[in-house]
Every structure is written in C-alpha cells, then in structure tokens.
Amino acid sequence: MALEVAFLAPSVGVTARAPQVHTSAGPKSRTGFGVKMAAGACSVIAAAGLASSRKRSKTAARYTTQTILPSLAWIKSGVKASELQPTELRALTLAGNDVLIGKTEAGALFCVGNLCPHIGTPMSEGADVIGDVIVCPLHGSSFKVTNGELIDWCVSPPVIGPLTGLIVEKKNLLVFECRQGGFLGSGEVEVLVDTNAKKAYEANYWKGLLDAQGKDDGTYY
Ligand code: FES
Secondary structure, three states, X not given: OEEOOHHHHHHHOOXXXXXXXXXXXXXXXXXXXXXXXXXXXHHHHHHHHHHHHHHOOOOOOOOOOOOOOOOEEEEEEEEEHXXXXXXXXXEEEEOOEEEEEEEOOOOOEEEEEOEOOOOOOEOOOOOEEEOOEEEOOOOOOEEEOOOOOEEEOOOOOOOHHHHHHHOOOOOOOOEOXXXXXXXXXXXXXXXXXXXXXXHHHHHHHHHHHHHHOOOOOOOOO
C-alpha cells in the first residue's frame, strides 16, 4: 500500500517533491520517516485547528428584542412649501419614516405616510389628491389627509379590488404633523417623526422570530 506524504509537505517544511514511500517494498528507515512525518504533520494541523477554535469568539449580537420607546423630533425635509403646487406630492424618508408631503387642492400643506395601509404600495406611485382626500393608485382606497380617516376601501378594479380588500383589516392612513420652518414660514417643511421607528420595527421583527421558536420569553416551553 502506498502512503502519500507529498500533500503534507508544505505544512512541515518539506519540498513538495518528497518521494512516495511504499510500506511493503521500501527500506524500513524511509517508511518510518514517512509515517513519523505524517503523524507529526497531523498533530501540527490538529494543534493549529485547536488554537484557532480557541481564538474564535462568539458572534456579537447586532439586534435587540427590547421594547423601544418613541422619540419624537422635528426633522427638516429639505422641501420648501412654496415649491409645492396644489395636489403635488413629494415622497421622502425621514429618520426611517416613509412620508409623503403634499398640498391639498386648496393649497393646504399636509404630511401622511407614503405606504398604503392595504398592502404597503407607495402612494407616491401615482396617488391622486382630490380636495383633501388622497386616493391610492392600486385599488383606489381613499383617506382624508387631515386625519388619515378611511373613506373607501379597495374599490377598484371591480371585483378584484374588493376581493383583495377582504384579506386585510381596514385601517386609517398614518398622518404626521408638519410645519413650515424659518421666518414667517419661509423655510423648509419640518415633520414631527419618531426617530426610533426603525429601531422599534427591527426589535419587533427579531422578537417575532425568536418568539416563534419559543426562545425569547420562554412562553412556548
Ligand atoms: S394598495 Fe392601496 S388600496 Fe390596495
């Protein structure tokens, strides 16, 4: 039986062209050398593996499942109210919040959530503003921009729209307080948002995952 040692050569400092050693035909001394070298190499590799596994530290947790409380702050949007025409909309992400700043037909400034409460379609992808009502471009749900109140739920296209509406609980649209900053309102539009919204969303996500496996609060054991 031939015992290959060449593949171990680099780790024990022997050239890669080390001869093959045949345990049946080769001289005893060479056979012994080959076996000892292989055994030595194995122990070196095992020791190196052990050392590296001891060095390996645990992966640091990059998430939390704690309850994150809201932290409200006025955030500048970079949009001046004077730049917006009546019924015009501007989508932005402010401190992790997807918002839609716009003006009603009468020119009143408003700020609502950009994601439709039905299935999360961005309103900025073609919503209409009619009076002080915003209409979702996908299934025609409509909401008052002043308080987010639901007016119509999933009315289009016929049959399909109302069917999609059945599978999701009816909800109002999110509304954000907004104001015009600067002297006499000449500056940027500012929006009052929860700067912890993204953190809270992520914490709820991880808590949901861990709870589903019965690991976070132990209630499943
Ligand atoms: S996504 Fe807006 S009504 Fe369906």
